[in-house]
Amino acid sequence: MKKLMPICETCLNKNCFIKKHLHLEKMKNYVDKKHSFHCNKSKQFMLEGAPLQGLYFIYKGKAKTVKTGINGREQIVRFTKEGDIVGFRGFGTNNRYLIGAYAIEDIILCNFSNEVMMEILKNIPEFTFNLMLFYAEELNKSENNVRKIAHMSVRERVIDTLLYIHRKFGQTNDYINIELSRKDISDFAGTTEEQVIRVISNLKKEFLINVSGKQIGLLKINSLRKEIFDHKYILK
DNA sequence: GCATTAATTGGTC
DNA sequence: GACCAATTAATGC
Numbered sequence: 001m002k003k004l005m006p007i008c009e010t011c012l013n014k015n016c017f018i019k020k021h022l023h024l025e026k027m028k029n030y031v032d033k034k035h036s037f038h039c040n041k042s043k044q045f046m047l048e049g050a051p052l053q054g055l056y057f058i059y060k061g062k063a064k065t066v067k068t069g070i071n072g073r074e075q076i077v078r079f080t081k082e083g084d085i086v087g088f089r090g091f092g093t094n095n096r097y098l099i100g101a102y103a104i105e106d107i108i109l110c111n112f113s114n115e116v117m118m119e120i121l122k123n124i125p126e127f128t129f130n131l132m133l134f135y136a137e138e139l140n141k142s143e144n145n146v147r148k149i150a151h152m153s154v155r156e157r158v159i160d161t162l163l164y165i166h167r168k169f170g171q172t173n174d175y176i177n178i179e180l181s182r183k184d185i186s187d188f189a190g191t192t193e194e195q196v197i198r199v200i201s202n203l204k205k206e207f208l209i210n211v212s213g214k215q216i217g218l219l220k221i222n223s224l225r226k227e228i229f230d231h232k233y234i235l236k
Numbered sequence: 237g238c239a240t241t242a243a244t245t246g247g248t249c
Numbered sequence: 250g251a252c253c254a255a256t257t258a259a260t261g262c
Contacts, residue, residue, distance in 0.1 A: 154250070182243065192251060197244060213259085214242095 006036050006059045006110055013083035016057055017134070018110075021127045030120050036110045039103045046087055046101035052094070054113040056086040061107025062169070062178055065099045066187070076188040077142070079104070079168060079178070088135070091117070104178070149190040152228075157189040158199040159224050162209065166218050174210055175217040 008031040011019050018034075021027050036059065039045040046056065048068060058080055065077045065086060077099055080086055086109075090098045112120075121128045148160060162176075162185075169178040186196040200216070203209045208224055210217035218224060 193243080194245085194252085195250070201244085 006108060008034075011059065013057075013059065016083040017085055017127075017131065018057060018112075019083070021124065021130070024124060024126060026124050027120070027127070030112070030116055033116045034110045034112050036108060039107050039109060041103055041105050044100060044102050045109060046097055046099070048097060048100035050097055052087075052090055052097060052114055054111050055088060055091060055117055056101070057110040057112070058082055058084050058086065059108040059110050062104040063101055063107055064104055064184065064188075065101045067099050074187050075190065076184060079165060079180075079188070081169060085134075088131075088138075104180070104184075154189070154191045154195045155199050155202075156228055157191060158185065158196055159203070160228055161185055161189045162216065162218060163221070163224060163228070166221070171217060174219075175212070175215040179214040181214065 008018055008022055013019055018027070018031060022031065034057075045063075046065075048066070060082055063080045063084075063086060065080065066074045067077050069075050080101075086101050087097060087099075090096055121131070148157060152160065165178055165180070166176050169176055171177060182196045182200070183193045185200075186193045189196065200209070200211060204211045208218075208220050210219055
């Protein structure tokens, strides 16, 4: 089971950037040059400040990308899943990664080296154009997140985080399809572990969510959305 | 089973 | 609302 080597042609990740452009003739020259590997749960596979080693594409599993703050606290930049790109922030301009990345569960990654990525970007305009659109979108999301942390209360930020992972990972059998520690949630919401525990405990008492260990399920999505929306309106 | 880590609760500033 | 301490639950080895 250590020999599992993902093949782009048979890959099921429709939203993967490589897969999306596989119909282009030139692309086929490059996909064989990737190298794939496993990374176990909670292990780090990308180090903040380390020299660039190309881009990572998640073949299977979930991961988080983090940035170390001034006080040593970690801020989770985003959560990622199958088909997502990791490591694109430092690409091109910097020669080092600006963020670190950890596996949330056992994952399989596909890595394209700097050299191969450069070749793709220079030779396949359609790919480059779409990547630019992707960058613009990510920048927008990132700015929105900064605004959230600045203007929303802790309770609102936690609710917002829950709605986000619910939207991103989906929910089956009354529980969201990702298991995060309270610390992970707090590092994303920009608060502390204790605050997250208290908010989650309250939301459970109010019958807005289901909680069973690390599993969380949203019960009244509209009520939760409304709470965020109302307060945003007051603040802006 | 013991040791480390995570979750929870209460308290202080 | 952050930080700290104490207790308990969960998990790793």
